[in-house]
Amino acid sequence: MTRPPTLEVLPEAVAANVVGVRARTRGVVMAVVKADGYGHGAVAVAEAAVAAGAGWLGTTSVAEGSLLRASGLAVPILAWLHPSGIDAEAAAVSRVDVAVGSVDELGALLAQAPVGVRIHLYVDTGMSRGGCPRGQWDELVGLALRGQEARRVRVVGVMGHLPLADWADPAANASAVGWMREARRVVRAAGLGRPIAHLAATSGALTDPATHFGMVRVGAGLVGIDPSGTVEMQGASRLTAPIVHTAEVPAGTAVGYAGTYVTERVTHLSVLPVGYADGIPRECSPQAGVEICGRRFPVAGRVSMDQIVVDTGAESFPVGTSATLFGPDGGATPTVQDWARWAGTIPHTIVTGIGPRVKRSIG
Numbered sequence: 001m002t003r004p005p006t007l008e009v010l011p012e013a014v015a016a017n018v019v020g021v022r023a024r025t026r027g028v029v030m031a032v033v034k035a036d037g038y039g040h041g042a043v044a045v046a047e048a049a050v051a052a053g054a055g056w057l058g059t060t061s062v063a064e065g066s067l068l069r070a071s072g073l074a075v076p077i078l079a080w081l082h083p084s085g086i087d088a089e090a091a092a093v094s095r096v097d098v099a100v101g102s103v104d105e106l107g108a109l110l111a112q113a114p115v116g117v118r119i120h121l122y123v124d125t126g127m128s129r130g131g132c133p134r135g136q137w138d139e140l141v142g143l144a145l146r147g148q149e150a151r152r153v154r155v156v157g158v159m160g161h162l163p164l165a166d167w168a169d170p171a172a173n174a175s176a177v178g179w180m181r182e183a184r185r186v187v188r189a190a191g192l193g194r195p196i197a198h199l200a201a202t203s204g205a206l207t208d209p210a211t212h213f214g215m216v217r218v219g220a221g222l223v224g225i226d227p228s229g230t231v232e233m234q235g236a237s238r239l240t241a242p243i244v245h246t247a248e249v250p251a252g253t254a255v256g257y258a259g260t261y262v263t264e265r266v267t268h269l270s271v272l273p274v275g276y277a278d279g280i281p282r283e284c285s286p287q288a289g290v291e292i293c294g295r296r297f298p299v300a301g302r303v304s305m306d307q308i309v310v311d312t313g314a315e316s317f318p319v320g321t322s323a324t325l326f327g328p329d330g331g332a333t334p335t336v337q338d339w340a341r342w343a344g345t346i347p348h349t350i351v352t353g354i355g356p357r358v359k360r361s362i363g
């Protein structure tokens, strides 16, 4: 039996990336493992990050946070998006903190049974996607204070989010930093103590200490993606697939749907059993390639739903030979960043797009 298409997750790379971020901040590192750890497996990434010194975990939903808690992770966990409202009971039982971004959201939380949920007040620092508008901040803080006095909630954090998440430009963050400071001042002045403040994601963590406050929330950076494009991180996964079919074909052979690729000479074709249903971008350019036995070979023709064809030229590889679509290895092996460039997208969409048919293994 040959090894099926596999995404090998590399915990040492995650650990090295956490160490790299920690060297750049005096704040605590929150490891953000939403979208199943950016496609790498939330628990595996979280465990590696915590072992390397991440002090918190972050997820989108309480349900994702509860899964981490259930797998034995003991550090504080924060969830910041509640599509069907905050389930206070679930948050309390799993000890998952929740971000609260509006007066309505906090009102609905306080109306539930008094279970003592830990909350982070979320101010809109310029994104207009989440968080409390500045004009309602005083009201939100006042309501939180009453909720805390009634022991229904405990305010443990104040957060914002940088809109320019992929810019290495401190000046561009200045207004968000200013709003964050002001939001924190209002919270302190209200008598809510000194909850931990956090604003930066990977880019801010790597490039702008003014955004760090007490904690930085790092997701992309854990798996080797620096959205600011300024720091070399370690890729944390390797995608491989076996050759399942080969053929020697004459010059002038059309390959794949619509015959967009026509061989120029006698050549060898190898078929890999991964396609766009597995997250191989159909829109990738003719530069796209894979590594086989230490050499780079081009993807020939269109990406199909379940397969791609590789033109290996004069080389003929036996069925079962492993091809590497991406990995941290360098040389002939493409990176996630290469695939993002070939597909005209960002590395995030490549790693989060790898489908469920691809087996996961921990390297």
Ligand SMILES: *Cc1c(COP(=O)(O)O)cnc(C)c1O
Pocket: 032, 034, 080, 161, 165, 200, 201, 202, 203, 217, 218, 219, 220, 221, 227
């Ligand atoms: C996704 C996310 C992060 C992490 O962003 P990266 O750029 O991937 O590090 C941090 N905070 C919030 C609110 C997020 O949604």
